[in-house]
Amino acid sequence: MYAEERQQAIADMVRVDGRASVTALASRFDVTSETVRRDLMSLERSGHVQRVHGGAVRAGLVQVIGEQAVDEREATRTEQKSAIGRAALRFLPPDGGSVLFDAGTTTIQAARSLPLDRALSSITNSIPVAAVLAAHPLGSVGVLGGRVRGLTQATVGADTVAALERLRVSTAFIGTNGISESHGLSTPDPDEAAIKSAMVRVARRVVVLADSSKTNREDFASFAEVDDIDVLITDDGVDPEFSAALSARGVEVVIA
Secondary structure (H helix, E strand, O other): OOHHHHHHHHHHHHHHHOEEEHHHHHHHHOOOHHHHHHHHHHHHHOOOEEEEOOEEEEOOOOEEOOOOOHHHHHOOOHHHHHHHHHHHHHHOOOOOOEEEEOOOHHHHHHHHOOOOOOOOEEEEOEHHHHHHHHOOOOOEEEEOOOEEEOOOOEEEOHHHHHHHHOOOEEEEEEEOOEEEOOOEEEEOOHHHHHHHHHHHHHEEEEEEEOOHHHEOEEOOEEEEOHHHOOEEEEOOOOOHHHHHHHHHOOOEEEEO
16 A cells, blocks of 8 residues: 555544544554654644644644633633532542542632531642632641642642642542543643642542533643543533543543
8 A cells, every 4th residue: 555545544534533543553554653653744734634642633623722820711611610610519528538629710619619518628739729628617628838830829849749649538629721532631831730640649539620621622741641530520512522432431421
């Protein structure tokens, strides 16, 4: 098979299936992974596919996003975030359990939704989340130390990671800037990615809170694979194909 024929076949596969991995393509066409990568580079230049980590997706399927400050993000998609925060309550541990709150505007909504009659031990690296949790009458709140990153008002750094590694929590509510099948969960800042990755490692159950604008999107630093999470709570704007793909991989998708 000539290279042009193979590339046309790859473009057709990606157009129909939405995605294809380098490994699968190499096996399908009996060529090396490096040959497939060259094919994908050529197809991306011609606008037929979009390369992602480990393969390619249909052109335009995955969007790369930037970062906004907390106050900017709080003013966007407020209804969806509030609904997601309320839906997160279903995954709270019993009284006496521990909850880890990641930084983010949707996790703030989850903190605001906590029932006042539940006794929970909460931990966070978010200054705004800590302020909300501190007003809870029956709960206790711990704040992870470290350098405060002004843009997100989250503590980050080696000390924060070390403190997390000593914990084992019942449930972690995690925020993300992007989630895709190939790149997993991602965020713009490597320091925040390190914190989020540690949070995922120390939680018995990982619940991701992300409105549908974050799905099928990728950012700079990946901090977890899709297979590392237990639940995604999102809104009804999520792509049904993306939701079905996550469900097939064992992730419970909840539409708030």
